[in-house]
Amino acid sequence: MATETVNNAQSAQKEIPKPQTKVIWRTFWILLGITALEFVIAFTMAHGTLRVSIFVLMTLVKAFYIVAEFMHLKGEVKMLIWSILIPTIFVIWLVIALLMEGDSIFEMRFFNE
Amino acid sequence: MATVATQEISSKKLWGGGMEPMKASYGKLMMWFFLLSDAFTFSALLITYGLNRFGADAYDPKQHGAEFKMSTDYWPVPEHIFDAVPFFHGVSMPLVFVGIMTFILIMSSVTMVLAVEAGHRMDRNDVEKWMLWTILGGITFLGCQAWEWSHFIHGTDTPTISRVFVNGQWTTKEIFGANLIENQYGPPLFADLFFFITGFHGTHVFSGVLLNILIFYNTTMGVYERRGHYEMVEKVGLYWHFVDLVWVFVFTFFYLV
Numbered sequence: 001m002a003t004e005t006v007n008n009a010q011s012a013q014k015e016i017p018k019p020q021t022k023v024i025w026r027t028f029w030i031l032l033g034i035t036a037l038e039f040v041i042a043f044t045m046a047h048g049t050l051r052v053s054i055f056v057l058m059t060l061v062k063a064f065y066i067v068a069e070f071m072h073l074k075g076e077v078k079m080l081i082w083s084i085l086i087p088t089i090f091v092i093w094l095v096i097a098l099l100m101e102g103d104s105i106f107e108m109r110f111f112n113e
Numbered sequence: 114m115a116t117v118a119t120q121e122i123s124s125k126k127l128w129g130g131g132m133e134p135m136k137a138s139y140g141k142l143m144m145w146f147f148l149l150s151d152a153f154t155f156s157a158l159l160i161t162y163g164l165n166r167f168g169a170d171a172y173d174p175k176q177h178g179a180e181f182k183m184s185t186d187y188w189p190v191p192e193h194i195f196d197a198v199p200f201f202h203g204v205s206m207p208l209v210f211v212g213i214m215t216f217i218l219i220m221s222s223v224t225m226v227l228a229v230e231a232g233h234r235m236d237r238n239d240v241e242k243w244m245l246w247t248i249l250g251g252i253t254f255l256g257c258q259a260w261e262w263s264h265f266i267h268g269t270d271t272p273t274i275s276r277v278f279v280n281g282q283w284t285t286k287e288i289f290g291a292n293l294i295e296n297q298y299g300p301p302l303f304a305d306l307f308f309f310i311t312g313f314h315g316t317h318v319f320s321g322v323l324l325n326i327l328i329f330y331n332t333t334m335g336v337y338e339r340r341g342h343y344e345m346v347e348k349v350g351l352y353w354h355f356v357d358l359v360w361v362f363v364f365t366f367f368y369l370v
Contacts (some may be wrong), residue, residue, distance in 0.1 A: 005218060028223045035215055042192065042208060052370050059365040060349055063358055066219060070354045080135040080142075084149055091156040097270050098160045102167025107347045 027069040130203040144348045148355045162306045171179025185275045191368050211368050214257045220286050221250025221356040229350045244329040251322040266290050273297035317356045324349045
């Protein structure tokens with residue numbers, strides 16, 4: 001990879017290639033569109049489990065585009081992708097564990113008798 | 114894979130550095146793993162918010178009145194709390210300001226990728242241009258956050274009446290704004306978590322801006338051009354996108370849900 005970049009440097013002195021920004025702007029419009037949709041839902045839909053699930057789903061889609069396209073994890077070696085993704089299992093575990101804990105705290109505080 | 118490597122490369126070279134595990138340089142790999150650990154920290158903070166929210170009484174129109182009123186007794190609905198916009202005093206614009214902040218951060222993430230892309234092409238002028246825009250976006254976001262904190266701390270025009278236990282008896286007290294001990298918008302924990310989560314994120318934005326300024330300076334001095342590659346822009350870019358990523362989650366779980 002090091003030799004490749006040096007070659008790039010030498011050719012760059014002659015002429016600079018044209019920017020390739022199509023994918024970047026496409027990702028931007030997707031992110032902006034989802035955020036706009038989130039606002040529409042926030043003001044039109046009643047509070048409830050369905051609304052929360054939609055928000056969580058949209059957040060995960062946005063996160064996917066940021067990590068895959070902007071941070072370019074998509075273009076990395078498979079092993080690197082997995083070594084970043086698999087440890088997030090612990091986060092999922094913590095979400096389930098602590099939200100259940102919160103639920104039982106609620107039960108104890110308000111339905112004790 | 115290891116056997117293939119030892120066949121091709123002498124052991125002196127193998128253990129003396131220069132190898133790139135997972136085809137990513139040392140710096141890039143370590144940035145990824147640092148960000149993973151940082152993601153755990155932010156997850157812990159946001160999940161703590163979830164725990165406390167689940168454990169507290171939440172605002173319920175049937176029980177607390179159809180029109181939302183601030184009270185220290187129940188967890189508030191965020192869109193009724195975050196409805197202030199600079200220069201529009203007293204006008205209720207739910208989530209407008211935080212929407213602007215979200216747009217600024219996404220936009221600065223885009224200019225950062227454009228800087229990275231320009232770096233791949235060894236286009237020094239473009240890297241400088243896009244880094245400047247990224248720095249500007251970061252500083253604007255920090256300014257917005259400073260205003261939001263200031264508004265959150267000073268509070269609304271009308272106070273929230275709270276029941277407090279002083280010297281052995283219950284009395285009422287007017288609360289303006291929020292700090293770590295009392296909070297007019299809801300239970301004290303709501304304000305504590307607001308300060309901790311947005312504060313920790315803001316600290317990341319701040320250090321990100323400093324790193325971006327450093328990268329911009331090095332670019333203008335031609336450090337990366339002499340080095341032959343702009344990988345430093347890419348590594349700091351990873352950090353900057355991560356800050357944007359965290360904001361996506363903070364936005365959902367603090368302001369929307």
